[in-house]
Amino acid sequence: TPCFLNGEFTPLRDAKISVLDRGFIFGDGIYEVIPVYFGVPFCFDEHIARLERSLAELQIDNPYTRDEWRAIATQLAAPQGKAPQAIYFQVSRGVAPRDHAMVRGLRPTVFAMVNPLPPVADAVRAKGVACVTADDFRWQKAHIKSTSLLGAVLARQISVEAGATETVMFRGEWLSEASSSNVWIVKDGTLIGPPKDNLVLTGIRYGLLERLCQDSGIPFALRRVSRDEVFGADELLLSSATKEVLPVVTLDGQAIGNGHPGPIYQSLYAAYQQAKQ
Ligand code: PDD
Numbered sequence: 001t002p003c004f005l006n007g008e009f010t011p012l013r014d015a016k017i018s019v020l021d022r023g024f025i026f027g028d029g030i031y032e033v034i035p036v037y038f039g040v041p042f043c044f045d046e047h048i049a050r051l052e053r054s055l056a057e058l059q060i061d062n063p064y065t066r067d068e069w070r071a072i073a074t075q076l077a078a079p080q081g082k083a084p085q086a087i088y089f090q091v092s093r094g095v096a097p098r099d100h101a102m103v104r105g106l107r108p109t110v111f112a113m114v115n116p117l118p119p120v121a122d123a124v125r126a127k128g129v130a131c132v133t134a135d136d137f138r139w140q141k142a143h144i145k146s147t148s149l150l151g152a153v154l155a156r157q158i159s160v161e162a163g164a165t166e167t168v169m170f171r172g173e174w175l176s177e178a179s180s181s182n183v184w185i186v187k188d189g190t191l192i193g194p195p196k197d198n199l200v201l202t203g204i205r206y207g208l209l210e211r212l213c214q215d216s217g218i219p220f221a222l223r224r225v226s227r228d229e230v231f232g233a234d235e236l237l238l239s240s241a242t243k244e245v246l247p248v249v250t251l252d253g254q255a256i257g258n259g260h261p262g263p264i265y266q267s268l269y270a271a272y273q274q275a276k277q
Pocket of ligand 1: 180
């Protein structure tokens with residue numbers, strides 16, 4: 001399959017970067033994962049707006065206009081047909097002798113690839129998934145979609161070893177998010193998520209779920225959510241570009257609600273499928 005590296009489309013196996021790339025040495029870069037449905041990138045402008053915010057946080061100049069980003073995505077996705085795809089964009093600060101200080105005037109390394117995005121199996125959706133909890137030991141700038149993902153890797157491995165789908169993290173008493181997903185509770189019919197602050201990556205699904213809630217008449221709120229509220233929720237949901245919206249039915253082995261995917265999940269999942277058309 002082709003990929004895009006620094007202005008050229010080349011086969012993935014031929015794409016090479018310097019070992020001095022600051023993305024490799026320091027994780028000094030940012031990324032995006034953008035679903036493509038029926039050949040069209042989904043919520044593309046929102047993803048590029050977040051890419052721009054992440055770059056600004058790192059003081060890296062955005063190498064491309066929105067139209068140029070869109071052209072790269074479209075060129076990679078078009079040959080793959082109508083099946084769902086995920087576009088991966090990564091920008092690192094570039095190549096320089098190793099020095100922690102930000103080096104100015106580097107040419108950012110821009111990489112893009114496309115991968116199949118197989119939908120979550122119907123049987124998994126019907127049953128719901130298990131998750132485990134952990135302390136959120138990541139850094140305080142979780143709002144940057146950074147390629148420094150060691151915290152996420154270590155967090156995810158906790159659920160891998162427990163045979164669970166995700167690791168739901170708390171900062172002290174307060175829910176933050178999961179290793180690569182946002183986390184939502186449903187209480188008395190309201191969808192509630194943690195505030196958009198520096199402690200979570202504001203998923204593109206924050207805006208999307210807010211809109212789907214509005215359209216479906218489901219009350220939507222952003223506020224701090226305690227550990228007790230999570231375990232006492234009527235429903236617990238994950239959201240991400242790859243999971244869409246996914247019901248969690250056990251947490252650390254304890255049932256959430258009645259232990260089955262709930263009605264708010266069902267409504268939001270149906271609305272989500274409509275939005276993809
Ligand atoms: N992860 N929180 C974290 C820490 C994430 O890594 C992600 C996405 C999300 C959900 O964001 P969105 O709705 O924009 O996908 C929340 C992507 C899919 C990944 O790293 O592969």
